[in-house]
Amino acid sequence: MTEKDNPALKFELLQSDDFAQYLLRDSVEIEQVLRNLIRRRAMVTAYINGSRDFMLTTVLEVDHGRLLLDMPADTSQQRRAENAEALICITQLDSVKIQFPLAGVDRIEHDGRPALVADIPDRLLRLQRREYFRLTAPVSHSLVCQIPVPGESGPPSTYEARVLDISGGGVAIVVPPEGIEFKPDTEFTSCQIQLPETGTITAKLRIRSVFRVTNRNGISMLRAGCEFVDLSDKVASLIHKYILKVERERSARERGL
CATH class of the missing domain: 2.30.110.10 (Electron Transport, Fmn-binding Protein; Chain A)
Incomplete structure (x- = not known):
C-alpha cells in the first residue's frame, strides 16, 4: 500500500x-x-x-x-x-x-x-489536534516575525524573520546563517507578528530546534522551530481566528467560490 x-x-x-x-x-x-x-x-x-x-x-x-x-x-x-x-x-x-x-x-x-x-x-x-495543526504561511501574503535582538552595547535591534508556518503552539521561521545566534532554548521577548485583517500578536518565543533545509530551487536556509511561552488567552484566540480565516478562504478558492 x-x-x-x-x-x-x-x-x-x-x-x-x-x-x-x-x-x-x-x-x-x-x-x-x-x-x-x-x-x-x-x-x-x-x-x-x-x-x-x-x-x-x-x-x-x-x-x-x-x-x-x-x-x-x-x-x-x-x-x-x-x-x-x-x-x-x-x-x-x-x-x-x-x-x-x-x-x-x-x-x-x-x-x-x-x-x-x-x-x-x-x-x-x-x-x-489543536496542538499540532500548523498553518503554512499563505502565498497571498507573507508573515513576518519582528524579533528584538539585544545588542552588545546600546539598544536592541529588530530582526525581521519570515514565518514559514504558525499554530497555537508556536511558529517556524527562517533565521540568518550568521550574525545572530539562534540556538535551542534561546528566548526572545516581545516578538511581534502582524496577522492580516486580524491583529498584531506580541509573545515570547523560545527556540526549540534549528536545522538546515533546502527548498525545491536548491536554496539552503536555516529553519528554527519556536514555541510560544506563556501565551495569553487573548493572543491564542487571535491566532486561532487567523488560522480559521485563512482556511475558510483557501477552501472557498478550491471550490471556485
Whole structure:
C-alpha cells in the first residue's frame, strides 16, 4: 500500500524538539496508552522503514516489555514488515493523535495465529489536534516575525524573520546563517507578528530546534522551530481566528467560490 501524501510530514513530530513536551518517555505511561488502544480496538497505520509503504494493524497485547501487533493478511506486507528495520505507528483516540516508533519486529505465533512482536517503544507522542495543526504561511501574503535582538552595547535591534508556518503552539521561521545566534532554548521577548485583517500578536518565543533545509530551487536556509511561552488567552484566540480565516478562504478558492 502507498499513500499519496508525503509521510515525512507525519514523522517529523517524533524527530523534532518542537513537540518535546508532548512526548511520553515513562514506560508505565506508554504501556497505559497502548492498553487503551487494545481496549478501544484502535486501527493503527504502521509505516515501514519511514517510507510511503504502510500496513493496517491493531495492538493485540502488551506484556513483559513486548508489544504484539496483528499480522496483515497480505503476504507481501508480511515479508516487508518482518524485514523492516523500523515501523512508525500512527493512530488516534478521541481526537488525540498517537505516534510511536518500533525498532524492528519479529514473527511469532499468538493464539494459534501469526503476529508481529516488538519491544515496547521508548517514546510515544500524544497530541490533540489543536496542538499540532500548523498553518503554512499563505502565498497571498507573507508573515513576518519582528524579533528584538539585544545588542552588545546600546539598544536592541529588530530582526525581521519570515514565518514559514504558525499554530497555537508556536511558529517556524527562517533565521540568518550568521550574525545572530539562534540556538535551542534561546528566548526572545516581545516578538511581534502582524496577522492580516486580524491583529498584531506580541509573545515570547523560545527556540526549540534549528536545522538546515533546502527548498525545491536548491536554496539552503536555516529553519528554527519556536514555541510560544506563556501565551495569553487573548493572543491564542487571535491566532486561532487567523488560522480559521485563512482556511475558510483557501477552501472557498478550491471550490471556485
